[in-house]
Amino acid sequence: xxxxxxxxxxxxxxxxxxxxxxxxxxxxxxxxxxxxxxxxxxxxxxxxxxxxxxxxxxxxxxxxxxxxxxxxxxxxxxxxxxxxxxxxxxxxxxxxxxxxxxxxxxxxxxxxxxxxxxxxxxxxxxxxxxxxxxxxxxxxxxxxxxxxxxxxxxxxxxxxxxxxxxxxxxxxxxxxxxxxxxxxxxxxxxxxxxxxxxxxxxxxxxxxxxxxxxxxxxxxxxxxxxxxxxxxxxxxxxxxxxxxxxxxxxxxxxxxxxxxxxxxxxxxxxxxxxxxxxxxxxxxxxxxxxxxxxxxxxxxxxxxxxxxxxxxxxxxxxxxxxxxxxxxxxxxxxxxxxxxxxxxxxxxxxxxxxxxxxxxxxxxxxxxx
Amino acid sequence: xxxxxxxxxxxxxxxxxxxxxxxxxxxxxxxxxxxxxxxxxxxxxxxxxxxxxxxxxxxxxxxxxxxxxxxxxxxxxxxxxxxxxxxxxxxxxxxxxxxxxxxxxxxxxxxxxxxxxxxxxxxxxxxxxxxxxxxxxxxxxxxxxxxxxxxxxxxxxxxxxxxxxxxxxxxxxxxxxxxxxxxxxxxxxxxxxxxxxxxxxxxxxxxxxxxxxxxxxxxxxxxxxxxxxxxxxxxxxxxxxxxxxxxxxxxxxxxxxxxxxxxx
Numbered sequence: 329x330x331x332x333x334x335x336x337x338x339x340x341x342x343x344x345x346x347x348x349x350x351x352x353x354x355x356x357x358x359x360x361x362x363x364x365x366x367x368x369x370x371x372x373x374x375x376x377x378x379x380x381x382x383x384x385x386x387x388x389x390x391x392x393x394x395x396x397x398x399x400x401x402x403x404x405x406x407x408x409x410x411x412x413x414x415x416x417x418x419x420x421x422x423x424x425x426x427x428x429x430x431x432x433x434x435x436x437x438x439x440x441x442x443x444x445x446x447x448x449x450x451x452x453x454x455x456x457x458x459x460x461x462x463x464x465x466x467x468x469x470x471x472x473x474x475x476x477x478x479x480x481x482x483x484x485x486x487x488x489x490x491x492x493x494x495x496x497x498x499x500x501x502x503x504x505x506x507x508x509x510x511x512x513x514x515x516x517x518x519x520x521x522x523x524x525x526x527x528x529x530x531x532x533x534x535x536x537x538x539x540x541x542x543x544x545x546x547x548x549x550x551x552x553x554x555x556x557x558x559x560x561x562x563x564x565x566x567x568x569x570x571x572x573x574x575x576x577x578x579x580x581x582x583x584x585x586x587x588x589x590x591x592x593x594x595x596x597x598x599x600x601x602x603x604x605x606x607x608x609x610x611x612x613x614x615x616x617x618x619x620x621x622x623x624x625x626x627x628x629x630x631x632x633x634x635x636x637x638x639x640x641x642x643x644x645x646x647x648x649x650x651x652x653x654x655x656x657x658x659x660x661x662x663x664x665x666x667x668x669x670x671x672x673x674x675x676x677x678x679x680x681x682x683x684x685x686x687x688x689x690x691x692x693x694x695x696x697x
Numbered sequence: 698x699x700x701x702x703x704x705x706x707x708x709x710x711x712x713x714x715x716x717x718x719x720x721x722x723x724x725x726x727x728x729x730x731x732x733x734x735x736x737x738x739x740x741x742x743x744x745x746x747x748x749x750x751x752x753x754x755x756x757x758x759x760x761x762x763x764x765x766x767x768x769x770x771x772x773x774x775x776x777x778x779x780x781x782x783x784x785x786x787x788x789x790x791x792x793x794x795x796x797x798x799x800x801x802x803x804x805x806x807x808x809x810x811x812x813x814x815x816x817x818x819x820x821x822x823x824x825x826x827x828x829x830x831x832x833x834x835x836x837x838x839x840x841x842x843x844x845x846x847x848x849x850x851x852x853x854x855x856x857x858x859x860x861x862x863x864x865x866x867x868x869x870x871x872x873x874x875x876x877x878x879x880x881x882x883x884x885x886x887x888x889x890x891x892x893x894x895x896x897x898x899x900x901x902x903x904x905x906x907x908x909x910x911x912x913x914x915x916x917x918x919x920x921x922x923x924x925x926x927x928x929x930x931x932x933x934x935x936x937x938x939x940x941x942x943x944x945x946x947x948x949x950x951x952x953x954x955x956x957x958x959x960x961x
Contacts, residue, residue, distance in 0.1 A: 440874045441847045450830075450844040457866070457924050465793055465840035497839070498830040568876070588928055596846065598871035598884065598927035598944075 350374075355514050355523065358554060359562035361430035364444055367502045369509065372487035375696075377507025379483065380500055382695045385473055386453075387414040388462030394452065394504070395695065397423040397460075401688050403613035404511065409624025413460040420458070420589040422624040425617055427687055428610055430509040431554075433561035433568055437622045438592040438606045440570060445505035453501075471495050513612055513687035514554075518678075529681055536678025539671055547636070549661040550608035556682065557610045573659040574604035576640025576652035577621060584656045587648055590623055603657045615680045616688065629676050639664025717805040720766060722754070722814065723901045723960060724800050726784045728856070733906055736789030740907075742856045742915055745791055746864060747784040747906070748841065749852035750820050754780075756806055756897060757813035764811075766804035774799045774835050779820055781835035790857050793840070813893035814902070814957075818867070818939070819851035819886070825869060826880040843868050847880045851887060852939075856906055856915065863913045865923040865935050871946065884946025886925060888939040892957050901960040908953045909938050 350369030352360055363369055380386060381394045392414040398404035404426035411419040421437050434440055435448035442448050452460035454467075463470055474480045475495035487503060488494035518537070520528035529537065540547045550573055553560050558571030572593050578586045586592060586604040593602035606622045620626040626635055635641050639662055640653030653664065667675065687693070726732065726747055728739040735744045754766040768775040775781070780802045785794035819825075820836065829842045829849070836849065843850050848869055855864030869882035892902060912934030913921060923932035927944075936943040940952040 436845075439845060441872055441880050442845070443874070443878065447844065447847065450842070454839040454842060454844060457922075463839065464842075465795060465838070467839050496830075501830065591928055595926050595928070596870075596872055 354512065355519065358514055359564050361509060362561055362563055362565075363430075363509065364446060367446060367505060369506055370487065372483070373503045373506035374510050375507075376480075376483040376487045377503035377505070378693070379479065379696050380504050381507055382697055386461065386463070386470060386500075388459070388466065389414055391415075392461060394461075397452075398426050400690075400693050401616075403427050403513075403616050403683075403688060405617040407618070409619050411460070413458055414462045415459050417458040419460065421622045422619070424609060425613060426508050426511050427513045427613055427684075428555050429511065431560050431562055432557075432610075433559045434570060434572075434607060436607075437609075438572060439596060440572065440593060441596065445508050446501050449501045449504045449508075453497075467497050470497060470500070474500065511687065511693055513684040515686050516612065516684040517681040519684070521681075530677065532674045533677045533681045535671075536674035536676070536681075539667075539675050540678055545636075545665050545675075546661040546663065550659070551611045555610050556612055557608050559607050571608050572602070572605035573608055573661070574655055574657040575606075575621075575636070575662045576655045576658040577623075577625065577635070578604060578643070578648055579640070579650035579652045579655040580648055582650055582654065585650075587623075592622075601657060604655060605657070611679060611682055613683050613687065615683045629679055630672070633667070633672060633675060636662060637665055637667055715807055718808045719769065720756070720804055720806050720897045722766070722802040722804070722816075722897065724782050724784075724802070725901050725903050725958065726800075727903050727905045727907070729905065729907045733856075734789070735786050735791035735794070741858050743790045743858075744785065744906070745855035745857045745862065746794065747854045747904070748781065749818055749854070749867075750779050750781055750835070750841070750849065751802060751816045751818060752779045752821050754802065754804060754816040755814070756809070756811040756895075757815065757893070759810050759812050763815065764806055764809065766802075766806045768802060768804045771803070772834055773797065775803065776833060776835065778824065779835065780804075781838070781841070795840075811897050812895070813891065814895035814897070814900075815889070815891050818888040818890065819869075820849045822869075822885070825849055825882075846870065846872055846882070848872075848882065854906060854909060856910060857920075858915045860918050861915050862920045863910050863915060863922060863931075865909070865932070866925060867923075867939070868925055869946070870925045871927065882946075884925075884944075886936075886941055886946040887948070888941055888952050888954075889948040890940075890952055890955050892955060895957050899960060900957050903956050903958045905954055905956065909935050911938060911953075 384390050384393045397406045397411045399406055406423045409422055411423045429445060433443060435442045454464045456464050474484060484494040484499060488499050517528045539545050550558050550571055552558060558569055561568060584603050591603055593605040618628060620632045626632050638653060640655060640658060642651050643649050728742060731739040733739055733744045755763045756766055757763050767777055768780045783799045785791040786798050787794035787796045825848045841850050846868060850866045850868045852867040856862060867886055869885050871884040872880050872882040874880055921931045923929050923935055925932060933943045938953050940948050940950040942949045
């Protein structure tokens with residue numbers, strides 16, 4: 329009997345160990361992401377987080393889940409210029425991709441304060457300006473659902489076996505963040521080319537790649553590195569890289585101004601030099617995440633390249649009129665360039681080669697309900 | 698620990714630093730001279746929200762000595778360092794509110810002949826950027842969390858007319874992230890209030906929302922708001938009413954929003 333009990337105890341310990349010892353499956357050369365010490369990965373949390381991610385009951389009126397604005401087939405964006413919250417309020421900005429968010433040093437379009445997915449998740453859940461999920465003041469409704477729903481009753485106990493009352497916003501957020509950390513994409517034609525499959529890219533795409541990484545076009549300064557953004561961090565990083573850039577989208581009144589509901593980092597710091605500074609998002613899967621820029625004001629990849637070729641956008645009339653190429657806060661890397669028709673189509677072909685079809689359909693990220 | 702002993706033995710007790718007495722600081726909400734609620738209107742205006750934190754509470758003796766008033770622990774409204782006042786009842790126009798209300802700060806202070814009251818609006822800096830999901834009451838309510846600035850809303854207030862209205866979310870702004878991963882905000886936006894004469898037991902603190910929205914047109918059919926952002930011109934008048942410089946966040950004047958009245 330004692331022996332049997334020991335065997336059971338050993339088996340349980342092994343299961344518990346396996347649960348805590350999450351295995352990342354990453355290609356060679358990709359560093360481990362940063363995982364907060366107080367929220368280690370586990371398969372239980374990831375599975376629970378996936379359910380929470382797709383559960384509309386966790387919004388104020390049952391209208392939206394995380395997945396409403398982060399649609400897998402669109403690389404976890406929503407195809408809208410600006411996101412729409414549960415109550416119909418239009419967000420000033422578009423939904424960002426969640427692909428490889430685990431390596432994002434700073435979260436959201438322009439916020440240097442929010443640097444974990446745990447902290448970020450609270451903004452759509454409880455934010456009021458604008459209302460996204462609309463749960464501010466409703467945390468007791470939220471936790472009641474978690475403690476009463478059959479699936480969540482089991483899943484929270486399994487994911488947080490040491491908590492006497494595991495049905496908390498904190499644990500929900502830990503689970504959501506754990507799930508989002510698993511949305512990993514390193515299997516685009518570009519990645520396969522890098523791994524030695526010379527046939528993975530066409531000749532045009534290779535020419536486009538050379539252009540992308542050239543000093544002439546400067547794309548890679550902001551969209552560089554293994555995740556095609558300079559806002560990248562990982563477990564071995566010593567100095568945190570933080571990239572926010574004014575790319576000359578606006579220059580209202582020739583004073584550098586951006587539209588008042590979208591001033592970028594300036595909104596947080598109040599420093600003029602931060603006017604219009606936004607994060608350079610990853611370009612992975614960018615071919616399926618149109619429209620582009622923080623406010624969705626550029627419709628296609630071709631127009632995005634046109635914007636950078638001009639070195640900023642000229643808006644000739646209306647309340648936002650101004651020449652963005654003369655914005656005094658514009659990044660030194662947005663200087664403009666000339667492209668032949670062939671070069672333009674090569675560059676677009678290369679950017680399209682950053683699409684990883686597998687992440688768009690992988691069942692482990694899909695709706696579990 | 699001190700406060701618990703004091704609570705058990707009520708009023709006058711021998712605390713850790715001499716005898717302490719429990720004092721109540723009651724607050725009332727006004728629009729001009731009239732009480733304002735979520736379900737009734739004054740001058741065509743109804744309350745939509747009013748919740749705010751107070752801290753650094755002191756009473757001043759007749760010979761101008763300032764003594765700290767330590768809030769007694771309360772499972773909903775107070776910790777030793779900060780208290781939450783909540784005037785919205787979830788009724789009427791207070792559509793996103795809660796039923797519970799709280800209009801009093803209760804604290805311990807050495808017995809004395811007090812003639813003035815000082816306090817600050819907001820959450821003390823050392824608590825303002827901690828993880829709100831691990832905080833105890835009264836810092837554990839999501840309606841006071843300000844996740845995008847990794848801090849708290851110090852004060853949220855709003856009024857509405859027929860097809861117009863104004864709301865304000867006050868909190869620290871102009872923030873930076875240090876290399877150690879902590880947030881530092883240059884505009885602290887913590888109004889500093891001094892009310893004199895104020896006699897505990899006899900007097901009440903009146904918060905006049907008409908003063909807060911003076912300069913905002915509540916009748917032109919154009920709702921407006923202020924969330925303490927640097928570009929929000931709608932913030933300037935309410936910040937002035939709270940005695941804060943809109944650009945630096947420093948207290949530069951006595952807030953006109955608070956005054957003393959007799960407790961009824």
